[in-house]
Amino acid sequence: MPSIYLSPPDISARDHASVDAVLTSNWVAPVGPALDAFEAAVATRAQRKYAVALNSGTAALHLALQILGINSGDAVVCPTLTFAASANPICYLGAEPIFIDSERRTWNMDPELLEEALKTHDNIKAVIVVHLYGQCAEMDHILELCARYEVPVIEDAAEALGASYRGRPAGSMGTFSFFSFNGNKIITTSGGGMLLANERDQIERARYLATQAREPVAHYEHKAIGYNYRMSNLLAGLGNSQLTDLDRRITTRKAHFDAYQRALGNIPGIDFMPIAETNAANYWLTCLTVDPVISGSSRDSILAALAQADIEARPLWKPLHLQPIFQNAKCFGGALATQLFDRGLCLPSGSNMSDDQRQLVIDTIRYEWL
Known part of the structure; x- marks a missing residue:
């Protein structure tokens, strides 16, 4: 019997056909109709108004924190039981990560300890909530706390596409949310992620920064530091097929x-x-x-x-x-x-x-x- 892997890509004939269609169209550049369709489909699934497809979930979190204005001297809360990518972007911006233990009911962030952190640190500017191994955190309590302390919530739903919490899809509840489409996730685009929100200007800002902050003029003009963070139209072709499954x-x-x-x-x-x-x-x-x-x-x-x-x-x-x-x-x-x-x-x-x-x-x- 061949090796048994933890969570390998699940690729079908339909996936091959979807990618083949993009190749046949010759639309393999960073943007295109497959990318637009993938963003719209994931936003619909997550009950979000707007989405931008990126090359990783880490890029999505980095952009979310930057758009929220996180910088040196700020603190950002994150669960301790998670992958390092849930915290690394905090450090990209010179901010301080503060970690929160798990609770027994879901193994996710403990709301009681979150409240303790919010009470004792007045420089907390965002809370990253991870939905661990595909199960949502105790979002009602966490959202109520963060609203009381006027701190925005970012949902790290990298592992949780298709999950829900009391009837609400994972990725629908924070100021920002994001998914990962890495090769081991429940659906994959080989590598990739997506940032979602309900405010158009936030996602448009993310889209702008993710495409090297290029200004909409004929020549290459830049008024901000940007990133090469966009997902390609070719990979989105795989994502569209995977999402239907x-x-x-x-x-x-x-x-x-x-x-x-x-x-x-x-x-x-x-x-x-x-x-x-x-x-x-x-x-x-x-x-x-x-x-x-x-x-x-x-x-x-x-x-x-x-x-x-x-x-x-x-x-x-x-x-x-x-x-x-x-x-x-x-x-x-x-x-x-x-x-x-x-x-x-x-x-x-x-x-x-x-x-x-x-x-x-x-x-x-x-x-x-x-």
Whole structure:
């Protein structure tokens, strides 16, 4: 059996045809009709008015922070249990990241600790909320707090396209939101991202900055520092096709989660990531924790057994307050995120993984207890 990967691209004949159509049109330059269509389709899915497609989710966050006026001397709040790209753009602008621990119900940002940070730091100018592993954070509480302190919210929905929170799509709730279409995400454009908002002038400013801040004149005129951040029309052709398959992918990934939970959930010491709303997550990755005292095994021994079977699995995100580059950053709490990292792993969850492949993953893990 070939290698089983964590979350590989799921490419169909329809995807090939969509990209082929763009190639046939010869419209492979940075902008074009496929790009316009992709922006409109994602905005509709996220119930947003405006969107601009970019070359990464990191670029989207960088632009959002810049448009909000973040600069040196400011602080920006971010969860500690996330990928470094959720915090790096804060540093691009010379601002200070402040990290917040997880809460147990969703593993996302703890609103109680967020309130503590907002109370004690008067230089917080934005809050980045990450919807971790395809499940939304406790947005009602977080949005209420940020409104009270007059701090804008940026939704890092990089992992959460197709998820929802109490009937509202992931990416519909902050001042800004963004998605990632990296190769391991639930849909992919190879590399790419998208920034969304409900204010036209904010997205037009992002579009301007993302195209080298070129002025609308015949020659090349620049009145601001810009970036080469736009997605290409060719990659958008892949995105348009992938997006039409999003609901099937969510259904398939949920089936993986359910099968893993049925097969492994009765093993003492194994606990799956809690899902607050069963039909609201997009189940991007199936995540679990292993208590070494109760189970008699460990996260690392399971990872080693899977690797021996040529199965890719990963630890949960290493908390940012434990990363060497952020060792001097302020963190509110941190114990839960640290425990989740020490015990947690992500299992293969791709929408093109077969039932036989999934069973091999299950059998390999269960063998640890035979």
